[in-house]
Amino acid sequence: MSLKKVLALTLSISVCMAAAGCKKAPEDAIKIGAIFSVTGGGSNLGAPESKTAKMLVDEINAKGGVNGKMLDLIVKDSESSPEKAISFAKQLIEEEKVFAIIGPSTSGETMKIKSICDEAKVIMLSCAAAEVIVNPVAKYVFKTPQKDSHVAMRIFDTMKKMGINSIGIISDNTGFGNAGKDQLEKIAPQKGVKIVISEVYDKKATDLSGVLTKLKARNVQAVVNWSIVPAQSIVAKNMKQINLNVPLFQSHGFGNIKYAKEAGKAGEGIIFPCGRLLVAEQLPDTNKQKTLLVKYKKDYEAKFNEDVSTFGGHAYDAITILVEGLKKAGSADREKVRTAIENLKGFPGTAGVFNFSPQDHNGLGLDSLVILTVKDGKFVPYEKLD
Amino acid sequence: MDAGRYIPVLILAAAVAAVQLFTLATGSEYYLTQLTMSAYYALVIIGLCTLMGYAGQISLGHAGFFAIGGYTVSVMTTYDFSGFSGSAVMGLLGTLGLASASGGELHLSPWVSLAAALVITVAVAFIIGIPILKLKGHYLAMASLGFGLIIYRIVLGTRIFGEADGISDVPGFAIAGGLRVSGSPELRIQNYYIAWTLVIIGTVMLINLVKSRAGRALRSIHGSEEAAMAMGVNASRYKLYVFVISAVFASLAGAFMAHLNGGIGPSEADVMKSVKYVAIVAAGGMANLWGALTMGVLLNYISLRGYLGSYDDAFFGAILIAIMLFAPEGLINPAVMKTAAVRARSLIDSIKKKTGRGGHAS
Structure with missing residues (x-):
C-alpha cells in the first residue's frame, strides 16, 4: 500500500500551496478582488485590464491610499472560463472577504457571478459590455463600458447626417458580434435606416469578399461591420478589392490603432464610435476627461511599452469609481459605498462622464462616445470634439 | 464475495466526512466549494480512467460529453416551453408533475432534463463510438479530438447555447426533501455530500465493473486485442460499452455541475479541458481508479483555487509530458x-x- 507516499505527496503539495497562497498584506488594508481574463479567449480584454488595475492601485497606495488605508488588490486569472470565475468569486467573497470585485472581463463570466455578488452584498464593477449585466438592475452590480445600443445609435445618427438610408450589416458569430447585430437591427427602424441585408460570418474567416459581394449586389449605401479582430481589417481590404466603394462603419471594438495599421491603405476613412481615450491629446482643454485621459495614456504606454486600449480603461474606471465611492462614504462600509456609487454624478472616467442612478448602473450617456475616423494611419475625430 | 475491495470505499467515505467536520471545526467551510466542484470533475476522471486504463482506449473528447450533459440541462431548465403548452407531451409531463408553470412561463422539471441529457449522451456515445473505436492508438486519439472540437464549435456557434457567453441563471435541482443541487452558500455542506455520494456510488460501480468478468475482458483487450478476440472476447462490444459508460459519467458530472454553478460556458467544452482530463488520468496511474480519483480531486482543486495563475494549461501540459517520460504508469x-x-x-x-x-x- 502506497498510502504513506500518497499522504507525503499530498502534504508536501499542500504545504507548497499554502506557502504560495499566503501573501502578507497590511492589517487594515481594503481588499479588492479582481477577476480578469488575463489569458484565454478574452486576453485582449483581460491583459490590459490587469496591467491597468495593478498600475493604478500602486499609484493610489504610493499617495497614501484611500481614507488613510492601503488598497490590497488580488488579481485572479479566470482564463475566460465561467467555472473558474465562479470559483474565484466565491473564494474572494468568502475567504478573502474582499470589499468589492472588479471585473470579470467578459459578459458570460459576469452573468454567472452577478447573482453570487448580489446575494453576498459585495459590490461588483464589471468590465464587460453586455446590457443584461445592468438590465435588470442588481443592487450591487455596476458596469463601466459603454452600452452597445448607444454605439448603434451613434452610428445611425452619423449615417443620417451623411444622407445614408439603406445599409448592409455584417457581423461575426461571437457574443460581441451577435449583441451588436441585435442592437443594430432593433434601432435601425427607430432611426429611419433600412437594413437591406444582414450577414454573419465565422470569427476566424480570412476572406470576406463572398459576403461583401452579396452586399454589393444589393446596392447598399454603407456597410457596418460588428466583429472582433482580425475580420475588422479584412473587411476594409476586401471592400477595396471588389470595388465596393461605400463608407465602412465599425463598432467600438475597432478602438486599437493596431487594427487600423493592419488594414493599411484600405483602412483609410473607416468611421466608428469610441470613447475619447484614443484622441485624448486632441480634446479641447475644457473637456472634463482630458487630464485623466492624457495621464492614463502616458503612464500606461510608458510603463508597458504598448499602445493603450479602451479595454484597460474599463478597469481604470472601475477602480476610480470604487475609490471615489470609498472617499464619499468616508469609510469602508459596503452599504454606504454602494449608495455613494449609485448617486455618483458627473464623474469623469476613460469611457465617459458617469452619472449613476438607482435605475442606471452603467451611468454613461450617448455623449460618452465620439465618432472617429482613420486618416493617414491615425485615429482622428470625424466631427468636432467636445 | 470479496468484501475487501470495499474497504477503500469506506476509507474514502470516512475521509469525506472527516474533511467536512474539519472545515466545520476550523471555520473554513469555504474550502468545500472547490472540493464539491472537484468531486464532479473527479467523476469524469474515474470514468475516463476505466476507458483509458482498463480498456486501453484513449479519448480526447470527454469534455464534449461533459458539455452535452451540462448544456442539455441548462437549455432545458431555462427554456420557456409555454409555446408547447397545448401539446400532448407537455400535458402528460404536467399531470406527472414534471412541468410547472410560473409567471406565464412553463418550465420542465430538472428530472426530465437530466433524463434527456443522459439519453442524448448514450445515443451520441453509441453513434460516435461505433465508428471511432475501430481505430487504434493515435488515430483514435485524433478521431475523439475531432468529436470534442465539433461539440466545442457547436456550442460556440449556436444561439440557443448562448455562444461565447454560455448559459446563465440555471435553477437549482431539488432532488428530494430538502436536498437541492445549487451553489448558494447555505446549501454548501449538503452539496458537498451530494457530489461525494455520486463519486462514491460511481467508484463502487466501476470497481465492480473492473473486478468482474467484463473487467478481465477489458484488461485482456488492453493487453492485446487480437489475443482477447482469439479467446472469445467480443472486443468491439466491450470497448463500446465502456466508452458509453465513461461518457455517461462525464455527462452526469456536467449536468450536476451546471445546476451547482447556475450555468455553463463554452470553456467546459474546450479541447484543453479534455487534455486536462487525460493528463489527470495519466498522473493518477492509467489503470488505477484510486490514483485517478485522488489526482482528479487534488489537481482540479489546485486549478480551481487559482494556485497556478495564468499557467494552468501549461501545468497540465507539463504533467502529461513528465508522466509519459518518467512514469507512464502514473504517479x-x-x-x-x-x-x-x-x-x-x-x-x-x-x-x-x-x-x-x-x-x-x-
Missing part, C-alpha cells in the same frame, strides 16, 4: 515512483555525459 504507484526516480536519474546522467563529452570536443 500513485509505489513501484512506479521508484522507476520514475531511476529513469529521471539516468536521464540526468546521460545529459551530464553528453554535455561532458561536448565539453571535451570543444
